Amino acid sequence: MAYDEGLAQMMRDDLEGIDGINEKKMFGGLCFLYRGHMVCGVHKGGGMFRPGKEREAEALAIAGAAPLSFTGRKMGGMIETTEEALADDAKRAKWIELSLTNAKNLPPKT
Structure with missing residues (x-):
């Protein structure tokens, strides 16, 4: 397994009951999407969130x-976190809030 299943379960629990959320394996980890748009996910060594460019500074x-940089190049509007920070309920809740706001402002993917 390339990611911590316990951290993935924390995200599942945080997102439970929100219509339009589904899971997809990507980026070598597990991502949670809202109507087809990435909100957050877990990968080996931590987590990732997509707060969007408007909320990126607040998330950082x-x-x-x-900044998220899987390829060595910064991916605008996305951040990554350490496992320790991801396990912090208050930090994770804020990153999810920022990322859900971003996803909800995008048109649903079909």
Whole structure:
């Protein structure tokens, strides 16, 4: 397994009951999508969130966050977190809130 299943379950629990959420294996981990748009996910070594460019600075201001750069190049509007930061309920809740706001402002994918 390339990611921590316990952290994935925390995200599942956080997103439970939100219509339009589904899971998809991608980026070598597990992502949670809202109407086809990535909200968050887990990968080996931590988590990832898509708060969008408008909320990226706010998401990065939370301790344990950094710009997402799987390929060595920053992916705008996306952040990654350490496992320790991801396990923090308050931090994870804020990152999810920012990322859900982003996804809800995008047109549903068909």
